Amino acid sequence: MRPTWVDIDLAAVEHNISVVKELVAPAAVCVVVKADAYGHGDVPVAEAALTAGAEWLAVALISEAARLREAGINAPILLLSEPPVASAPAILQWDLTPTVYSRPLIEALAALATTPVPVHLKIDTGMHRLGAAPSDALDLARLIDDSPGLDLQAVWTHFAVAEQDADFTGVQLSLFEETVNAIRSAGIRIPMAHAANTAGAIAFPAARFDMIRMGIGTYGLQPARSVGADLGLRPVMKVVSEVTFVHEHPAGSRPSYGRTRPLAADGRVASIPIGYADGMPRLLSSVGEVLIGGKRYPLAGTVTMDYIVVDVGSDPVEVGDEVVLIGRQGAAEIPVEEWANHTGTINYEIVCQIGPRMPRRYRP
Ligand SMILES: Cc1ncc(COP(=O)(O)O)c(C=O)c1O
Structure with a gap:
């Protein structure tokens, strides 16, 4: 066999989760394991993260979630973007928690559900990639709340520049809080709010709410040189x-x-x-x-x-x-960042591109 491989230090995953879990407590930790856990291996990383006390997992694709379920992982799995309407049966089949922000999927899930399906309503507060406009949020929350087949478990948002721009992140945070408050003021119960990625969780204590969504920090990498340098995260x-x-x-x-x-x-x-x-x-x-x-x-x-x-x-x-x-x-x-600096990219892209041709060797 070709003597080229990737060593994955699962003890470092556990260490990194523990460090951030302690930092953000009492917020829950949702570990983002999309893209094969940023190239590190989804199932072993997910298992290590849960062992270290993470409560949730998050992925981008239903196929990524299905791999985790097939491996016997029972933890709640959040889909970070709204899947196509045709995927509604698969969401129920795999017991997933979908993100929603448009009516067709909400209605399709409501029509299919036999027991209440938890959904997380995403609000676009400034990233401008995905999510409901804040002005539509109350109507969508009401639609979900009025559907017996659905359970509005959370409202959430995503930061565009938490690792580099405190002013814009503050604007997003305020808009998010206003939107959540408006929904709650209308008498709709929202058990959870979440907003922070790794950078948000570290740099903005007010953004931790009930849960943080931690991707890059899991892998011992900093979202930017200025964020998290003192936490002692260990590269995986x-x-x-x-x-x-x-x-x-x-x-x-x-x-x-x-x-x-x-x-x-x-x-x-x-x-x-x-x-x-x-x-x-x-x-x-x-x-x-x-x-x-x-x-x-x-x-x-x-x-x-x-x-x-x-x-x-x-x-x-x-x-x-x-x-x-x-x-x-x-x-x-x-360090990963050396390759990133030489090639004009970020550490995220480097680790995600370490390809499937190389076997992963997992060290406990
Ligand atoms: C919606 C969402 N939340 C959280 C994360 C995790 O971000 P990070 O890796 O910066 O912690 C991502 C990653 O892209 C994401 O898309």
């Missing part, structure tokens, strides 16, 4: 491979596709079996580094689909040596 993902081939070339040789760069000196080049098909961005070709024996080495040329080449100079690097692409090796570390 480590990307590991091995040297599978070492070859010698004179100065001026140009390894890999495109022959983009000459070797500065006579030396050795190590080939490592990981490439862009595994989620290692091709944009790292000229700037990426790897760890071997606790030391940084630069890529020697373009990232290819299945391999990278690394300039190890005259060092005694051998076939079989461990290579760390993301994570810690000895005293050295390549």
Whole structure:
């Protein structure tokens, strides 16, 4: 088997959940495990999160929720966006908690339900992606409240810039509170309100309400450099491979596709079996580094689909040596953010793109 894999530290997941759970108490913690738990493995992460005291899980797709149910997970699962109306039977079949914000799905669920289905009404307070306009919220809440087949369990919203803009987040928060109050003032019971993602939960205590929805923090990553640095979150993902081939070339040789760069000196080049098909961005070709024996080495040329080449100079690097692409090796570390910074993206995208070709090894 190809010696390239992803180490997933489930003890770090539990640690991260415990830290945030304590911070936000008495709010409940809903762990966001969509997109295969941001590339970390949905079922093992969900199980670890529940062990650490998370009360809820959240996903984007019904198929993601079904995977959790098929694995025997019974915790409540929130669908973070409104599924198509045709999915109403699947919501009941898998005992899911749908987000709703438009009449057709609300009516379809109400017509199908035999016992009250809990629904969470989403309000768009400024993210402008999904959700009911605040001016429609009361009518929709009333529609749900008047439907014997439905139970308005929560009203919620989502922040657009909680990691970077306190003013706009404050505006969203006020609008959300006004909307919730208006619904409650009309005599409609709302057992839960929720608004905060990881950044909101950490930076805005007033946004914690009854539950927070924690994605990136679960994985030990900060939503931004300025948020959560003092919490001691532990990165969960480590990307590991091995040297599978070492070859010698004179100065001026140009390894890999495109022959983009000459070797500065006579030396050795190590080939490592990981490439862009595994989620290692091709944009790292000229700037990426790897760890071997606790030391940084630069890529020697373009990232290819299945391999990278690394300039190890005259060092005694051998076939079989461990290579760390993301994570810690000895005293050295390549954080996820290093790849993100080099490639003009965010840590979220890097971990989500670590592909299915690489097996996950779960450490308890
Ligand atoms: C609606 C919603 N809530 C919460 C989250 C979790 O956000 P974060 O990963 O920043 O904690 C997401 C993630 O995209 C989301 O879409």
